[in-house]
Amino acid sequence: MIKKVFHPSLVYLSDVVGVALAWWLAYLVRFNFDIPKDFNAGLYQGLAVTLVLQGLLLRAFGLYRSIWVFASLPDLVCIARAVVVSALLTPLVVVVAVRSAPEVPRLVFAMQPLLLAMYMGGSRVLYRTWKESRLYGGLRALGQPVVVLGTGEAAVSLVRELSRSAEWRVVGLLDDNKASQGREVYGCKVLGRIADLERIAEEYKVGHAIIAMPNERHEVRRKVASACVRAGVKALIVPAIADVMTGRIKVSEVRNVDVEDLLGRDPVRIHTAEVREYLRGKSVMVTGAGGSIGTELCRQIARYEPSILVCFDISEFALYRLCEEFAVHYPNIQLVALAGDVKDAVRVDEVITRFHPHVIFHAAAYKHVPLMEEDNAWQAVRNNVLGTWQVARSAVACGVSRFVLVSTDKAVNPTNVMGATKRLAEKVCQAMSTEGKTQFEIVRFGNVLGSAGSVIxxxxxxxxxxxxxxxxxxxxxxxxxxxxxxxxxxxxxxSMGKGGEIFVLDMGEPVKIAELARDMIRLSGRSEEQIRIVFTGLRPGEKLYEEVLADAEETRATHHPKLRIARAQPVEEGTLDALLQWLRQRRPVGALEVRRELRRWVPEYTPSPSPPALTVVDKPGRRA
Incomplete structure (x- = not known):
């Protein structure tokens, strides 16, 4: 905390003294430090005129509103402007005012502004250096040792701010840029490359590293975060550059690296004009609105100002939480929270007829693979397939413009009941796309970070x-x-569909779950010796890897780099009617019958055999 600063009057007095010193020194230099007596009159008369003129100009340029200890480049720029103007005006005024004395040498007019600029800028830099040395110099030996990763603007700002912190002590920086090697940033040397982190951490006894690369691609930041985890140092990261630019937080307000920094990707850039065109001012309905994807869909839709947002979910508590969130963050959005089951034809018809949505996002589904494999298999079929048909049928009957089914990569060559039911739901939408004016689109993607029931x-x-x-x-x-x-x-x-397409999201590279578990253990500050990894064996219906396209399908590009369209196999005529007869049964249906019938409707479905029990403890340091 800075308790004392120079009063602006003292700063102004110092600059006026600088004007006089610069004028006098310019004369000394001009005459090799031996001023002839004949020029004394011009020296003193010119000095008086210069003091008044340049004193007024310095005031006029507002040089005394900033605090000296915070003097920086903008202050130097302001000084330069004032000096340039004074350099132009001073000769004119002095020549007119000093007529009786000998002529003022032209070199004096040229040198005086330069000397004045050196005095004013130098005095401020010296004062700031002295003040910061008194205030923060002792802190450099305090705090926990930390390495800063990166040498860009964010890293430079971070090192400057941490130099005033008693919590951290920067021992150096690491960066893969060859031009940065051996350089210094505020007295802290660039010690090497990111690959040297483990060696540097051991050599300097560093337990923390701060990733200061907010402008880099996420792929780069992810590799750096992984390097921190594998080097055994606690990884921190600077805030997003958007938060820093808006002033919400400072660069030095670092946070812990979390699993999304290891798995996440570069921000998605969607074509907002296209999305706004079909959402703004329209009635929009989301089924499964209280779930992970449904809730986020509601948040994203709210940005485009729909006339009304109809949130449909079977869970009243999920709807309650959604209402509470929107009351705080989206108070201007007209949200209607409706409890109901997508399998309930009466309730679905009532809601769609009443609000007549322009677009329906159907995210309601049972999605937990092992839970839906045995005792709940028939419920998975009814909820995921019959529920989809009920909502789709009502959408067609009411003339809804668009219907978007949220599907999954588990629908591709499914080995479990849940995946097979989602593929069957896709087929329902494909078949319905020929009935009426409603455009049906299907979107497939894999696991989402932090969703309910996910592994993270x-x-x-x-x-x-x-x-x-x-x-x-x-x-x-x-x-x-x-x-x-x-x-x-x-x-x-x-916004892109024409009817019946299956959109496939670019999911990037698959992640090995065992490696993810190890990284998360290290992120928590624990070691693999402290927290074991136990391999329990594949669960019912689970497969080692997921796909996003079936073998018989092809894709074609769209104008969005992260979306492709699959050319799916067509649905045979009459399939939907026969399927509905099976779905409308009023008797209990066992898991074996469900799997047998699903193979009939989804030929690519291959039920996985019940896996043998497996319990393996991962030994510390072992790599799968």
Whole structure:
């Protein structure tokens, strides 16, 4: 905390003294430090005129509104402007005012502004250096040692701010840019490349590293975050550049690296004009609105100012939470929260007829693979397939313009009941696309970070309780994307469809779950010796890897780089009617019959056999 600063009057007095010194020194230099007596009159008369004129100009340029200890480049620019103007005006005024004395040498007029600028700028820099040395110099030896990763603007700002912190002590920087090697940033040397982090951490006894690369692609930041995890240092990261630019937070307000920094991707850029065109001022309905994807869809839709947002969900608590959130963050959006079951034809018809939505996003589904595999198999069929048909049928009957089905990569060559029911739901929409004016679009994507029931919250809970962390198989992989990214691409796909397409999201590279578990353990500050990884074996219906396209399908590009359209196999005529007869049964249907019938409707469905029990404890340091 800066308790004392120079009063502006003292700063102004110092500059006026600088004007006089610069004038006198210019004369001394002009005459080799031996001023002839004949020129004394011009010196003193010119000095009086210059003091008045330049004193007024310095005041006029507002040089005394800033605080000296914070003097920086803008202050120097302001000084330069004032000096340039005075350099132009001073000769004119002095020549007119000093007529009786000998002529003032032209070199004096040229040198005086330069000397004045050196005095004013130098005095401010010296004062700031002295003041910061008194205020913060002692802090450089305090705080926890930390390495800053990066040498860009954010890293420079961070090092400057941390130099005033008692919490951190920057021992150096690391960056892969060859031009930065061996350079210094505010007295802190660039010690090497990112690959040297483990060696530097051991050599300098560093336990923390701060990633200061907000402008880099996420792929670069992800590799750096992974390097921190593998080097055994606690990784921190600077805020997003947008937050810093808006002034909401400072560069030095670092946060812990989380799993999204390891798995997330570069922000999605959607064509907002296209999305706004079919959402703004329209009635929009979201089924499964209380779920992870449904809730985010509602948030994203709210940005485009629909006339009304109809949120339909079977869970009253989920709807309550959604209403509470919108009351705080989106108070201007007219939200209608309606409890109901998508299988209830009367309720679905009532809602769609009453609000006549322009577009329906159908996200309601049972999606937990093992839970839907045995005792709940028939309910998965009814909810995911019959529920989709009920909403789609009502949409066609009421003339809804667009219907977007949120599907999954598990619908591709499914090995479980849940995936097969979602593929069957896709077929329902494909068949319905020929009945009426409603445009049906289907969007497939993989796992989303942090969604209800996903592996990441489960791992976080297991780590918090001391483990063990349970992974089904050493080689199992999954695709991941963030919930906002998935929701935005669903909205984008909804604006692009012509009817019956299956949109496939670019899911990036698959992630090995065992490696994800190890990284999350290290992110928590624990070691693999402290928290074990136990391999429990594949669960019913689970496969080692997911696909986004069936073997018989092809894709074609769209104008959005992260969306492609699959050329899916057509649905045979009469399939929908026969399917509905099976779905409308009023008797209990067992899991074996469900799997047998699903193979009839989804030929690519291959039920996985019940996997043998497997419990393997991952030894510390072992790599799957």
């Amino acid at each position: 919250p489960k791992f976080q809970e297991q780590i918090a309780t001391g483990g063990p962390v349970t992974v089904t198989h050493p080689e199992i992989t999954r695709f991941f994307m963030s919930i906002p990214e998935a929701a935005q691409l669903v909205l984008q796909a909804g």
